[in-house]
Amino acid sequence: MEKSTYIYMKKIGMFLFYMMLFLVAGLQILPLVWLLFFSLKNNQEVFNTPLFSLPSPPRWENYVKVWVEGDIGLYFFNSLWITTVSVIFTVLLASFVTFAITRMNWKLKHVVLGLFMVGLMIPIHSTLIPLFNFFMKVKLIDHPMSIVLTNIGFNLPITIMILLGFYNALPRELEESAVMDGCSVHRMFFQVILPMTSPVIVTTTIINMIYNWNEFVFVNTFISSDEYKTLTVGIQNFIGQYTTDWGAIGATLMISVLPILIIFFFLSNKIMEGITAGAIKG
Amino acid sequence: MLKKAHTILWLVVLMLVLAGCSEKTTEKDTEGKGEEKVTLTFMHLWPAGSSKQHNMIVNEIIQEFEAENPNVKIKQEILENEQYKNKLKVLGASNELPDIGMTWAAGFLEPYAKGGLFTPLDDLLDGGLRENFVSGTTEPYALDGKTYALPLELNxxxxxxxxxxxxxxxxxxxxxxxxxxxxxxxxxxxxxxxxxxxxxxxxxxxxxxxxxxxxxxxxxxxxxxxxxxxxxxxxxxxxxxxxxxxxxxxxxxxxxxxxxxxxxxxxxxxxxxxxxxxxxxxxxxxxxxxxxxxxxxxxxxxxxxxxxxxxxxxxxxxxxxGPGVGLFVSENSKHKEEAKQFVKFFVEKWGERSVTRAGVIPATKVNTANIDLPQMYIxxxxxxxxxxxxxxxxxxxxxxxxxxxxxxxxxxxxxxxxxxxxxxxxxxxxxxxxx
Amino acid sequence: MDKVMSDKRVIALYVLPALLMIIILVYVPIIMTGYYSLMKWDGIGERTFVALDNYKQLLKDSMFWKSVYHSFLLAVFSVLSLGGYLVVSLVLAGRIKGANILRKIYLIPMLLSSVAIAQLWLRIYHPSNGMLNQFLSFLGVDDPPNWLADPSIVLYSVFIPIIWQYAGFYILIYYAALKNIPSSIIEAAIIDGANPWQLAYKIKLPLIAGVIKVTIVLAVVGSLKYFDLIYVMTGGGPNGASEVIASYMYQKAFRSFNFGYGSAIAFSLLILCIVATWLIRKLTHTEEEVQY
Known part of the structure; x- marks a missing residue:
């Protein structure tokens, strides 16, 4: 009898546990639903109807407006390539540094690590004027490279920090056996370390992707030509001197979150795949 | 494998370095042509999305100006209020203001005027433009007897x-x-x-x-x-x-x-x-x-x-x-004369169109007698x-x-x-x- | 082994490109900020050297200290919330049904930009037709609070969306760390008869201790220089009740045109961050890093 009660209790417990999990999951989806509804409203409805009400009729024209009036296609393309290039270089450079700091032997490594960590601590608004001057001097103002470079520079520290915790946990025997086999450092890095750290590489890729995709302060400041602007700047098209078109902003936000959502779902699976791949190699 | 790894590494470094160099060459091309053609930059607050009418009028005026002055091209940059103010600040700190831009009156304008970044526009006013303005509307843009911007709206x-x-x-x-x-x-x-x-x-x-x-x-x-x-x-x-x-x-x-x-x-x-x-x-x-x-x-x-x-x-x-935004001309503009002419042209064309089509009450005098306006405007x-x-x-x-x-x-x-x-x-x- | 792993050329090749970028893009601005902080400068006109005047003024500026206090509070809450994220990650990384889809859904909010998140929470907090107060009225609360207008609660009202916004970020890191633990270790422990609690507490947590330390530093530094949602949702108000260091710095440098003073705030923030990080490193220091 006691045993069956125990199993019974355990079942109820599991049920409640899953209830909780899915309830929270439901809550976490709501923001997307809200954003969709928001993007189908006009200003009146945005402020005066409940958060999760579908306006009637839904104003799909918001999307038409965003597509026609903003140069969304071009902004989209810019966002895409700037984000891609920035993410690849940030993660790669950060992996190099983390590898050198955690696995290799040199005197200044703690100092260098400290230098990178301090890079986390400066508020971006106080860097705008000095950086503008710098890009002015190297003639990169109004050039997309200025955005790529700042994206990399400002995300390197946080990426290195995240990688650090993982690299510290990697078993050293691996490298030892690799070196015994006469493997060079480069080969070890690319063939052993990178595959083994692929879960965290995917993680930092996701994080960097989100940061770079949503970045707008630097784009606003360093870019003035329309041809180099990115999606986040597109939002400004709907903020006027005295009035703001919230529905169109909602549509822009929705358009800009979709690609990142899809890539995220795709990459998120890679965290698992990476782990299995690493396990086989290891 | 070793070679491959090295190649990738150097590619990284090279791309970062090259980015700077490649830009310089393209920059020179445009500068070479710059002697006959003049490009003026114009920063304002009226994007097509939220301020469709304002934006259309701006574009019309620019087209007309370019038609009358075939050697001049006007390049627009549009930002929303908050970002506009920030960018103007950063540009101001680096002495890189646009040729023409928008400013608010009095307190906002003061640091820019005192810092010698805005050019006085009194010659435009004295050249006959003064009569166009509702009396008193240019004063908030004046500092020590010089007027640094010309207002577009009055509220x-x-x-x-x-x-x-x-x-x-x-x-x-x-x-x-x-x-x-x-x-x-x-x-x-x-x-x-x-x-x-x-x-x-x-x-x-x-x-x-x-x-x-x-x-x-x-x-x-x-x-x-x-x-x-x-x-x-x-x-x-x-x-x-x-x-x-x-x-x-x-x-x-x-x-x-x-x-x-x-x-x-x-x-x-x-x-x-x-x-x-x-x-x-x-x-x-x-x-x-x-x-x-x-x-x-x-x-x-x-x-x-x-x-x-x-x-x-x-x-x-x-x-x-009081007056809202006004147009300024940068003191460091390479084409100050053309910029001033554009401001004059803009102010002259803006008034009537802005009230009839964008619902703006302009700072310039408008003869409302023969314009059809909603009663509340009248x-x-x-x-x-x-x-x-x-x-x-x-x-x-x-x-x-x-x-x-x-x-x-x-x-x-x-x-x-x-x-x-x-x-x-x-x-x-x-x-x-x-x- | 040692010889291969101390090859100076390789180290230089791996470290210098990133270091160079950091020095140009981050350290030059830091040094310039330090330099501007010794000036009286509106950001446009002439600069006058005033030595430490800005800092002396800062020490007497009660608003500055208030914002420092608020930022530290945010740091404390952020660190505490790490515990919650850790629990969620342990659950998601455990052997539960639907973990794959749940994990994805849990991370969705982090994909949204701050603009979107701010708009959502402004609607939730709206004093009369916001979701929260309508719910409270439904429950029979007579005069539900003004979440963003009441100086005594506004700070906490903006903390909640901030902490929620960052949940995905930390869950993602913890999740990857937990999944990174070789399954052989877990299986061995299960064979030894460890229950899920022991497994989490005795095996998993110690193994990801390095990652947890890093997240503590990230949470503290991230909180101390936090800006986005606070600026959009309250602008630091009402009357500075939700002002944090970065929003105060922004107000001084970009709104009051007091760039020298703003730079002094930014530089103080940098120093606070360095001290805080150093303290965290001291407090969480262990003799050797855990290895598998």
């Missing part, structure tokens, strides 16, 4: 009200402040929020204070307190602050006003949840022609002048308001013609540092976390410290 701030709600509770438009308070009381007793106010933005509350200061102390008391010839601790300015807190205690303003933005507050008014709304005439299109807002509501909106306070020195035809233009005085928004009058203190104090005053006496005292300190 006053009436109290808009919902005629439907007023009728429902048998309310009349108040002529005196006591009547106004009775209106507020009746609305509160009936569970209707009397006044929509979004005081997160702070300048919104500032206008209420300015009107009370004007009606109690007269048109000059506040002006003098700000320019230093008077004091902020003048009894009438303290009394105005007391009156604000009395209104708050009466629950005259919508719930949570100190945490609401102006947009959110306006929605309470257009949603007919609040009966009154003190705002600039830039919102007139919203209450007349804007199709997004229900017609039944637009027909219910009227406006009245801020009532007179009995025993006060102010008069009912004195307004809070009423406002008449009021403007009869105005005894227009006091420039306090946060625009003050220098940026004092303006921030003023705005913060306004929020505290409305939030009842500062006494009227301290409110006045801290203003006085901020104003004398930053002068």
């Amino acid at each position: 006053i701030t009436p109290i808009y009200y919902n005629k439907g709600i007023f009728e429902k509770y048998n309310l009349e438009v108040p002529k005196t402040y006591d009547e106004f308070k009775q209106v507020v009381q009746v609305l509160v007793d009936n569970g209707v929020a009397p006044i929509a106010l979004g005081n997160k933005d702070r300048w919104t509350g500032s206008m209420w204070y300015m009107y009370l200061a004007d009606r109690i102390g007269g048109a000059d008391t506040l002006k003098n307190a700000i320019n230093g010839s008077g004091t902020f601790e003048d009894p009438s300015l303290v009394q105005a602050a007391e009156e604000i807190q009395n209104l708050v205690k009466m629950k005259a303003f919508i719930k949570g006003f100190n945490g609401l933005s102006n947009d959110e507050a306006k929605a309470e008014f257009t949603n007919e949840k609040a009966a009154m709304y003190l705002m600039g005439t830039w919102d007139l299109p919203q209450f007349t022609t804007n199709e997004d807002i229900p017609k039944e509501f637009r027909e219910k909106v009227g406006f009245f002048k801020f009532p007179e306070v009995e025993g006060g020195k102010g008069n009912i035809d004195s307004w809070v308001g 009423d406002v233009l008449n009021e403007l013609a009869n105005a005894s005085n227009i006091t420039l928004f306090a946060d625009v009058q003050m220098n940026p540092e004092a303006a921030q203190t003023h705005l913060n104090l306004i929020q505290s005053l409305f939030g009842e976390s500062v006494t009227p006496e301290k409110f006045a005292k801290q203003h006085q300190e901020a104003l004398s410290n930053t002068r």
